[in-house]
Every structure is written in structure tokens, then in C-alpha cells.
Amino acid sequence: MARKKTINCSLVKMTTPAFILFAAFFFCQSAAAETVEGSIYTIAVQPLTLEDCARCHTTHYNWLRDNGARHQTVACTECHEVFHAYNPLRNNYGAIMPKCSSCHDAPHGSAEPVMQCLECHANPHKPLVSIPDPGSLEGRCKLCHTEVAASLMAEVSMHTEQECSSCHSEKHGRIPQCAECHENHSPMAQLATPDCLACHPVHTPLRISYPITQSKEVCAGCHDEAYQLLQARVTKHSALTCAECHASHGRIPACQECHGEPHNPSIHKKYAECAACHGIAHDIQK
Numbered sequence: 637m638a639r640k641k642t643i644n645c646s647l648v649k650m651t652t653p654a655f656i657l658f659a660a661f662f663f664c665q666s667a668a669a670e671t672v673e674g675s676i677y678t679i680a681v682q683p684l685t686l687e688d689c690a691r692c693h694t695t696h697y698n699w700l701r702d703n704g705a706r707h708q709t710v711a712c713t714e715c716h717e718v719f720h721a722y723n724p725l726r727n728n729y730g731a732i733m734p735k736c737s738s739c740h741d742a743p744h745g746s747a748e749p750v751m752q753c754l755e756c757h758a759n760p761h762k763p764l765v766s767i768p769d770p771g772s773l774e775g776r777c778k779l780c781h782t783e784v785a786a787s788l789m790a791e792v793s794m795h796t797e798q799e800c801s802s803c804h805s806e807k808h809g810r811i812p813q814c815a816e817c818h819e820n821h822s823p824m825a826q827l828a829t830p831d832c833l834a835c836h837p838v839h840t841p842l843r844i845s846y847p848i849t850q851s852k853e854v855c856a857g858c859h860d861e862a863y864q865l866l867q868a869r870v871t872k873h874s875a876l877t878c879a880e881c882h883a884s885h886g887r888i889p890a891c892q893e894c895h896g897e898p899h900n901p902s903i904h905k906k907y908a909e910c911a912a913c914h915g916i917a918h919d920i921q922k
């Protein structure tokens with residue numbers, strides 16, 4: 637129960653000059669009005685909900701909703717344990733803001749350049765899309781993308797000489813199209829297709845590899861002369877995929893690997909090269 641204030645207003649009228657009686661009257665009225673039955677601070681306050689935070693911090697809520705990545709699973713108060721406590725006189729912004737290390741234990745390693753989280757993840761409410769233009773991060777890429785960096789250095793190619801941002805430009809995570817720099821080998825071997833990337837892994841482009849089922853049309857993109865010969869003179873070789881004979885790029889198999897020595901030994905002794913009689917494998921002369 638609030639303490640009731642009492643003032644003898646009649647005594648005020650008798651002993652106070654008339655020119656302040658008017659003010660005294662209003663003071664008495666105000667004192668009476670301040671009499672209350674009880675404290676108004678009796679509400680059972682509940683912890684802030686996500687909806688409560690969003691009412692005032694709508695922009696931050698929208699950032700998290702649209703581009704929050706894994707932060708979308710975290711309530712505001714899980715990070716912001718202290719809030720509405722900023723004092724410009726004390727300049728205590730840094731003290732009350734949550735620290736990345738509270739949840740993230742050096743995910744990119746302990747090298748100093750990647751320990752300054754906000755230099756890359758400029759806005760923790762949209763941590764991935766707020767990463768600045770890759771051009772400003774040059775030199776740091778390999779600290780996070782260690783496997784890619786190792787591949788580029790282990791198998792040196794023209795790609796090794798390029799800065800990361802020359803391909804991964806404009807925004808972090810952008811995957812360029814091969815055709816931005818390279819022309820098609822032929823109309824039958826289009827770039828930026830699974831077949832193209834099967835032959836030329838992007839970061840080790842000289843490690844040419846392919847499955848045994850790779851279509852001849854893809855190989856024809858570079859080896860069109862051999863392809864045309866196989867099409868012009870149909871033999872059993874024409875039905876094979878190129879990879880069935882050329883198991884690795886550039887490998888020329890010996891005819892004996894598939895055919896053995898089908899003729900009289902004296903013939904094989906006289907003609908050590910099958911091509912002397914039968915021509916090349918892509919243009920068999922019977």
C-alpha cells in the first residue's frame with residue numbers, strides 16, 4: 637500500500653499570502669491525486685520472444701528470415717544475452733555485443749587473418765551474403781578453401797596463375813561458366829556440361845579423366861579426325877566408345893591387348909606392326 641500524503645490546506649489558506657494561494661490549491665489537488673491503492677509493477681514479466689524482438693528490430697528480423705543461414709535456428713536472446721544496455725557516454729557497444737567465439741570455435745582455423753570474423757561476415761544476421769566482393773579477400777581464400785588451394789598447386793596449370801577473384805568474381809560463392817573464358821572444342825562438346833567437367837576438373841584441368849561410357853561425340857570435340865574416320869568406315873571399332881581403348885587420356889594401346897596374335901607366327905615376325913597391313917585403328921583396312 638502506497639503511503640498517503642496529507643497536507644492541511646485550510647492552514648495554508650490562513651497563513652499564506654494571497655498571491656500564492658492559487659498555486660497552493662493546485663499542489664493540494666496534485667497531492668491528493670498521487671494517492672494510489674498499490675504498485676502498478678505487478679505484471680509477471682515473461683522472457684522476450686522472437687516476435688517481441690521483431691516488433692522493434694524488423695530489419696534485423698528480415699535479414700535473418702531471408703538470409704540467416706544457420707543463424708535462422710537461433711533465437712535473438714541466445715546470442716544477445718545483454719540488450720538495451722548501450723550507453724553512449726560509456727561507449728560500451730563492444731562489451732554488450734555477443735562474440736562469435738561464444739558459439740564458433742575457429743571454424744576456419746587459427747590463422748590471424750581468419751580470426752577477424754566480421755571482416756568477411758560483415759553482417760552476422762546474414763552471414764553468408766554479406767561477405768564482401770572476393771577481390772577484397774584475395775590472399776585469404778586458401779585459408780578456408782584448403783583443398784582447392786592444394787589442388788591448384790599440386791597440378792600446375794593456367795588456372796594456378798589466376799587470382800581466385802578472376803573467376804569467382806562479383807560475390808562470394810559465385811561459380812562461373814567455363815564459356816566465360818573458354819570456347820567450345822566443337823559443337824559436339826559443349827562447355828559447362830557434366831561431360832565437359834568430367835574431362836576437365838576445374839581446379840586440376842589438365843587431369844583429363846572420363847568414364848568408360850563417355851560418348852564418342854564428346855571426344856570428337858577435340859579428336860574430330862579420328863571420329864570422322866570411324867564413321868566413314870564402319871568396323872567393330874566403330875561400335876566401341878573411345879574410352880574402351882584409350883582408358884586414360886593420350887594412351888595408345890597395342891593391338892595385341894585385345895586381339896592377341898591371330899595370324900601365323902611367321903607373319904607376326906615379318907610384320908611387327910599390325911598397321912602395316914590393316915592401317916590405323918580408326919580406319920581398318922581388311
